[in-house]
Amino acid sequence: MPVSQPSLDIVAIGDAIVDVIATCDDAFLVEHALPKGQMQLLDTDHANRLYAAMGNARETSGGSAANSMAGIAAMGGKAAFIGQIAKDQLGEIFRHDMRALGVQFDTPALNSGSEHPTGRCLILVTPDAQRTMNTCPGASHQLKAEALDEALIASASILMLEGYLWGPELPRKAMYRAIEIARAAGRKVAFTLSESVCLEGRSEVFAKMIEDGGIDLLFANDHEAMQLAAAPSLGEALAVLAEKVPTLVITRGAEGALGLQDGVGVEIPAIPVAEIVDTTGAGDLFAAGFLTAHCRGHDLRKCLETGAIAAAEIISHFGARPEADLKALVQL
Template sequence: MPNTHYDIIAIGNAIVDVLSAASEDFLAEENINKGSMQLIDADRAEMLYTKMNAGHEISGGSAANTLVGVAALGGRCAFIGQVADDCLGKVFQHDIRAQNIDFKVPLRDAEIPTGRCLILVSPDGERTMNTFLGVAQYLHSEAIQPEMIEKAAILYLEGYLWDPEQPRAAMREAIKIARKAGRKVALTLSDAFCIERHRDDFKQLINDGLIDILFANEVELKSLVQHDDFDRGVSEVAEKLPLLVVTRGPNGAIAIKDNIRTETLAKKVERVVDTTGAGDLFAAGFLAGQARDLSIAASLEMGAIAAAEIISHYGARPERDIKKVIESALNVSLN
């Protein structure tokens, strides 16, 4: 798309991930549903943190993870999210800028701390997230920089951040700016928890033609349509969107564009260590492919390769040079 400075600009939670191995018994003792995401308050975050095994602290947030993946694949990116003027906030700010991602939102007073996500990883690699949003939930419309959104080919919105009122208003404003500038808007549904709370809002965005690309996993899609017939649900949603992308874990992923369904298989890994960020990095690979005008099939392959790299280690940030891996696997140049 001409006159773009960024391939992707994203709005999402600016948080730090704390990952730790946890047994099934620990999840049961703490009354935590395996594989879910739940919002917790500061007291619960502190209590749970003290009980967790030693782990890894890595700057995270769903949309931020996706941008790191896009940037690693040579994409031009910017991020809008809120952190506090505290230790974790400065770590996040430094980390994301170190990935060549523009991040210009000022730090806020540390009266409310930077958010963090306590991620408990089961022996089978399944992740269970306990999120204290902190100051991330106070991202307001004044933090939206219209000139940056106008110069981005795609505005990417994180469903997790739709819950708090201020960020929701900010994202609605960002959608208006993007649509007026003729840019595409992508939304990731993030989690069934988000859909249960905001199903009507998400459906309205889709029905009003405000979403160009929708990302969902199989569970999220079924929650959105409120029945378990996967193929019927895909058809119901796809007919209202220019592009629908649905990940299916070990069963790969599909995309529907112009009534044409394209599928890809999941890539095999030696061992699934941690599924944290698999969907985020799948979106990164897919969006990076689309930014280069690659086919839907090639973009799905890029997403599958990026997701496979992430689940082979702890954390939602690539450890291998995924650009080289993808270029070699698909015989393409991402320069």
């Protein structure tokens, strides 16, 4: 049982990244050997070269879990974020953006100089709305357990963890510690998967964690679910994962989404969009909508539908932060 009533809906731990978004054609991707529609990690020097070659860009605070917290705040939820930034210009942009959006963010900046600058994701959007992400994690992968605000974690109804931070040793240890804190306070733990979690050497450790009952709610797309479960079909993957995780949420792009909760399955279609401009952050905002509705006590179908509404709004414009009044759109 919780030691006290939660004062926050959700606290997330994830990459503190500044998104740098620009448009380009397919020829630019070929010229710079960038895998279209995929995400790759860059070191600082490579990121600097690519940034210099990009056209006009827009800079906003980003990162998967941070995007979700921004969405939750936009829907009227109480959200907080824990992530590592550096003492530099991009770090100040990130902190200002998060607080301006209504997300509590107080993680102290890392005084790392040029060795570990604030992380950035160079996002190139082609005319077909596909986004190619090139991430330089920088300071975000230096998050230590000692930087966690334990009282903040214990105060939230749900602890949300981001898969992109699962690989590096320091933030993975921090996430383990955060789970201990949340469990001691009687809170739920949600995890948003990423393809990086499914890589060899990472999936085994994560699989053991869900085997041990460490995750209450798992977000994944269909491909990630199949990779994690080592299953040839989505149906078989769901059968494997549903035995270990009480609530599964699977996004399927244009095919909609489905959820499994305590053996009960619900499937919904995607929300029609007049024009898909940029798919950046679609999964992040889906999770935001789902979690906001979940914290309001809604059933699985309503949670999925709320996620779909939030995702549809985000793909109708550039960037991973809502521009329309999400609170009015989801009507919770």
